[in-house]
Amino acid sequence: MTVLINADSRIMVQGITGKRGRFHALQMLKNGSQLVGGTSPGKGGEWCFEGRIPIFDTVRECVQSTNADVSVIFVPPHATADAILEAIDSGIKTIISITGSIPLQDMMTVKSALKDSDAVLVGPNSPGVLIPGIANAGIFPNNIAVRGNVGVVSRSGTLCYEVLDCLTQAGIGVSAAVGLGDDPIIGIDFQSCLELFEADPHTDQIVIVGGPGGDSEIKAANYIMNQVTKPVIALIVGENLASSLLRIFSDNRGNHYSEALKNKTKNLLEAGVLIAKKIDDIPPLINR
Amino acid sequence: MKLHEYQAKSILKKAGIPLPISHLAGNAGQVKRISNEIGYPVVLKAQTLEAGRGHAGGVRIVHNESEIETVSNEIFKLVLNQQPIQFILVEKAFTFYKEYYLGIISDLDEGTPVLRISEAGGATFLEADSFKDALTVDKVIDINRGLNDYQIRESLVDMGIAPTYWKQFQVIARKLYEVYRQNDASLVEINSLVLTELDQLYALDVKISIDTQSLYRQEAFFDALDPSYFGWEEREAMKYDLDYHSLPGEIGCMVNGMGLAYLTMEQLLTINAMPAAMIDIRGGATSSSISSAFEMLLANQNVKVIIINIFGGMTQSDETSQGILQALDKSSIKKPVFIRLEGTDGSIGLDLLHKNEKLSFFGNTEALVNAAISWLRGDEQ
Numbered sequence: 221m222t223v224l225i226n227a228d229s230r231i232m233v234q235g236i237t238g239k240r241g242r243f244h245a246l247q248m249l250k251n252g253s254q255l256v257g258g259t260s261p262g263k264g265g266e267w268c269f270e271g272r273i274p275i276f277d278t279v280r281e282c283v284q285s286t287n288a289d290v291s292v293i294f295v296p297p298h299a300t301a302d303a304i305l306e307a308i309d310s311g312i313k314t315i316i317s318i319t320g321s322i323p324l325q326d327m328m329t330v331k332s333a334l335k336d337s338d339a340v341l342v343g344p345n346s347p348g349v350l351i352p353g354i355a356n357a358g359i360f361p362n363n364i365a366v367r368g369n370v371g372v373v374s375r376s377g378t379l380c381y382e383v384l385d386c387l388t389q390a391g392i393g394v395s396a397a398v399g400l401g402d403d404p405i406i407g408i409d410f411q412s413c414l415e416l417f418e419a420d421p422h423t424d425q426i427v428i429v430g431g432p433g434g435d436s437e438i439k440a441a442n443y444i445m446n447q448v449t450k451p452v453i454a455l456i457v458g459e460n461l462a463s464s465l466l467r468i469f470s471d472n473r474g475n476h477y478s479e480a481l482k483n484k485t486k487n488l489l490e491a492g493v494l495i496a497k498k499i500d501d502i503p504p505l506i507n508r
Numbered sequence: 509m510k511l512h513e514y515q516a517k518s519i520l521k522k523a524g525i526p527l528p529i530s531h532l533a534g535n536a537g538q539v540k541r542i543s544n545e546i547g548y549p550v551v552l553k554a555q556t557l558e559a560g561r562g563h564a565g566g567v568r569i570v571h572n573e574s575e576i577e578t579v580s581n582e583i584f585k586l587v588l589n590q591q592p593i594q595f596i597l598v599e600k601a602f603t604f605y606k607e608y609y610l611g612i613i614s615d616l617d618e619g620t621p622v623l624r625i626s627e628a629g630g631a632t633f634l635e636a637d638s639f640k641d642a643l644t645v646d647k648v649i650d651i652n653r654g655l656n657d658y659q660i661r662e663s664l665v666d667m668g669i670a671p672t673y674w675k676q677f678q679v680i681a682r683k684l685y686e687v688y689r690q691n692d693a694s695l696v697e698i699n700s701l702v703l704t705e706l707d708q709l710y711a712l713d714v715k716i717s718i719d720t721q722s723l724y725r726q727e728a729f730f731d732a733l734d735p736s737y738f739g740w741e742e743r744e745a746m747k748y749d750l751d752y753h754s755l756p757g758e759i760g761c762m763v764n765g766m767g768l769a770y771l772t773m774e775q776l777l778t779i780n781a782m783p784a785a786m787i788d789i790r791g792g793a794t795s796s797s798i799s800s801a802f803e804m805l806l807a808n809q810n811v812k813v814i815i816i817n818i819f820g821g822m823t824q825s826d827e828t829s830q831g832i833l834q835a836l837d838k839s840s841i842k843k844p845v846f847i848r849l850e851g852t853d854g855s856i857g858l859d860l861l862h863k864n865e866k867l868s869f870f871g872n873t874e875a876l877v878n879a880a881i882s883w884l885r886g887d888e889q
């Protein structure tokens with residue numbers, strides 16, 4: 221694998237007959253991603269997309285029949301933790317949860333299970349992983365990015381689209397884009413993703429897009445300082461917002477963003493990262 | 509979602525955690541009757557979800573019947589962050605000689621519950637600095653193994669707490685963790701847990717936050733949502749899985765994803781503008797939830813102009829467009845609408861909307877926000 225997925229990845233969709241799962245599975249087929257199967261409990265044995273893609277009752281059967289190694293999850297939030305655990309136990313290596321708003325304690329169960337496994341979880345509430353022109357394991361809009369040497373990792377899905385769109389407009393190509401997911405508790409973080417980009421021969425420079433809440437960008441800054449040799453550019457949104465406003469945003473979700481205003485930008489600057497103040501600042505900072 | 513003190517205390521009481529006697533009162537007469545029943549001195553505690561209750565005079569000790577009406581009337585007149593006080597919790601006053609913090613908190617970065625014992629008695633989890641200055645012990649809990657007795661024991665040893673008190677601490681810590689698990693809490697804390705002259709532990713102040721994402725399986729809490737804290741828009745929004753944030757400005761914003769919410773906010777702030785409402789329709793919103801969101805913006809009297817900023821991945825733009833058109837059809841209210849719509853099937857969505865002449869379209873966040881605000885300011889002049 222290069223960055224989580226590659227041209228040989230065999231992608232399956234959990235929840236392939238639901239409205240979203242079906243729509244985006246079809247997009248994957250259309251954009252040339254290697255979709256091999258899907259699950260929909262009770263519909264095992266049926267086919268979708270004019271007999272092109274087999275449906276299974278369980279992930280186990282899908283893996284046995286299709287050798288799927290990447291799963292993209294579209295099941296409803298209350299069933300998502302179960303779907304992730306099923307994927308882990310069936311030997312899926314890269315699990316991508318598009319579904320978000322997963323109950324906090326369900327995700328704690330998942331995090332505990334991930335510790336004992338070599339599976340990697342991207343998300344929940346992630347747009348997926350995109351290798352432009354090769355595979356779109358998720359819901360990235362078609363043609364949003366072109367092939368190139370810039371790795372992009374973002375906590376927010378929509379900001380990831382914004383950045384990709386901006387790079388494409390500027391004629392800059394992307395090696396891989398990863399949406400970490402907007403939920404309070406997520407699988408891989410900035411640091412793990414930086415490790416993958418650092419090791420990826422197709423990536424020469426890295427863009428990270430962070431936001432309020434959590435320590436993930438600060439951990440990433442420490443890691444960049446000591447372990448990352450490739451140039452890194454960072455955009456941290458929300459730092460200009462007063463803490464009272466951030467509190468308003470965070471309360472409804474029951475999250476605690478008290479640490480939100482830790483100076484992430486300052487830490488990243490000290491680690492030698494180039495800081496973009498807004499999205500349009502990113503292209504000029506990229507080495508062509 | 510924070511619970512009121514009286515709601516949190518009733519949950520902990522049912523779980524068997526020792527608490528002072530307390531009853532809820534809705535007016536000064538009730539305060540007096542309850543105080544006479546439980547005996548003086550009593551503590552009167554304003555029930556509010558706003559911060560700064562103690563500082564504003566919302567927690568008062570009353571020593572005898574002669575002062576009770578005056579003090580309770582003073583508390584009922586308090587307004588904290590525009591929220592009036594509707595209830596007072598009347599509680600038996602306690603004397604104590606030592607206070608602790610005991611809580612089950614959620615470490616979101618690591619994705620684990622954590623048992624925290626600290627000498628920072630009255631602090632709350634959100635005041636990180638209070639814990640830095642006080643002896644504090646954190647124990648990471650593996651949710652699949654639960655809170656083990658040895659972990660509580662280790663914490664007590666590290667805190668230097670004498671073995672004679674261990675049993676009481678252990679019972680309370682275990683019950684606290686049960687409450688955390690059974691109620692899908694994100695936070696259950698006793699601040700402070702006090703030791704009385706008789707060497708008994710009591711939970712004087714408590715806080716519980718429920719994970720909003722679990723409300724579908726904790727329906728009792730959905731009904732318990734305080735209408736003064738969550739306006740009808742917020743409650744309505746939760747039904748449609750929307751995030752609704754009330755703000756003190758004049759612009760109604762509809763975005764998808766927190767990232768875009770922050771970006772739109774920042775762009776507004778750079779030109780000194782502020783939303784009246786920010787609705788995050790989140791990934792995969794349907795045309796009916798988008799229609800509801802849009803109706804809320806039309807109905808909100810503070811909203812003078814509407815900004816829609818959507819970059820759809822999961823959110824299909826044809827759904828977005830249909831939702832907007834449905835709401836425009838239904839509502840008799842007319843407000844200017846500024847739209848930026850990109851992403852999955854962006855052009856299909858735009859084709860649908862272009863037929864409506866009341867809408868203006870933009871290619872990026874900056875142009876969108878600037879156009880809406882110059883319209884607003886031009887209109888005011």
